[in-house]
Amino acid sequence: MTDPSAAVPADEDAGSRAQVAPGEPLVVLSGVNKHFGDLHVLKDIDLTVHRGEVVIVIGPSGSGKSTLCRTINRLETYESGSISIDGKPLPEEGAELAKLRADVGMVFQSFNLFAHKTILENVTLGPIKVRKQSKAEAEKRAMELLARVGVDHQASKYPAQLSGGQQQRVAIARSLAMDPKVMLFDEPTSALDPEMITEVLDVMTSLAKEGMTMVVVTHEMGFANKAADRVVFMADGAILEQGTPQEFFNHPKTDRAKDFLGKILTH
Numbered sequence: 001m002t003d004p005s006a007a008v009p010a011d012e013d014a015g016s017r018a019q020v021a022p023g024e025p026l027v028v029l030s031g032v033n034k035h036f037g038d039l040h041v042l043k044d045i046d047l048t049v050h051r052g053e054v055v056i057v058i059g060p061s062g063s064g065k066s067t068l069c070r071t072i073n074r075l076e077t078y079e080s081g082s083i084s085i086d087g088k089p090l091p092e093e094g095a096e097l098a099k100l101r102a103d104v105g106m107v108f109q110s111f112n113l114f115a116h117k118t119i120l121e122n123v124t125l126g127p128i129k130v131r132k133q134s135k136a137e138a139e140k141r142a143m144e145l146l147a148r149v150g151v152d153h154q155a156s157k158y159p160a161q162l163s164g165g166q167q168q169r170v171a172i173a174r175s176l177a178m179d180p181k182v183m184l185f186d187e188p189t190s191a192l193d194p195e196m197i198t199e200v201l202d203v204m205t206s207l208a209k210e211g212m213t214m215v216v217v218t219h220e221m222g223f224a225n226k227a228a229d230r231v232v233f234m235a236d237g238a239i240l241e242q243g244t245p246q247e248f249f250n251h252p253k254t255d256r257a258k259d260f261l262g263k264i265l266t267h
Contacts, residue, residue, distance in 0.1 A: 023051030032081035059234035105175030111167040145173040165196030
């Protein structure tokens, strides 16, 4: 994690991202419950993410953050409740689920790039196979996106030839190539060396400023403070509180959040 002692600026600097007027609801979770055996990992989760909003989910390890993120495109199933994307219920399987996943970009802790394909091929595969774009159209768009994340000069290389930070930026470009309605990030910097974290967070901050709808699970408190419209705090499988970065970091309401921030911002 970046230097925690500098993670949260004074009141006047908190929530420095220009606040986006909330659009219509894009992702809606209502009463969602999930168990792993006897472990109740998501407890009656109610969460609405509006179009153009950046929601950052934080909390201690084991709080259910990543599971929450992964249920939004059904990489994890859930037992009860409902999830809808852009007004449509989350499909259970088949072609409709594949179509929905094309609209919901996902960036993982591990980069999940195809090792035997070049960077350009990794980014164009989805648009060609799923969106049915022509190779020329897909490659033109891919090069624009690779330039946007600063790795266009690496297009002919293979993933193993790139640093971790570069691979994660390629993974972001690959998701963007599908023109998703919402981007999910599941701790995208946790597998990176410290010096590579900033380059990935800079790309994500840029996306936030451009109005991309984002749900981000992260331990990067400085990024949460700078990029979020709303911070959601989870512990023990439940959402305990949520608010603007300024509200959460400077005036946490629950003892659990106060304890979490006290530990993470002083060590």
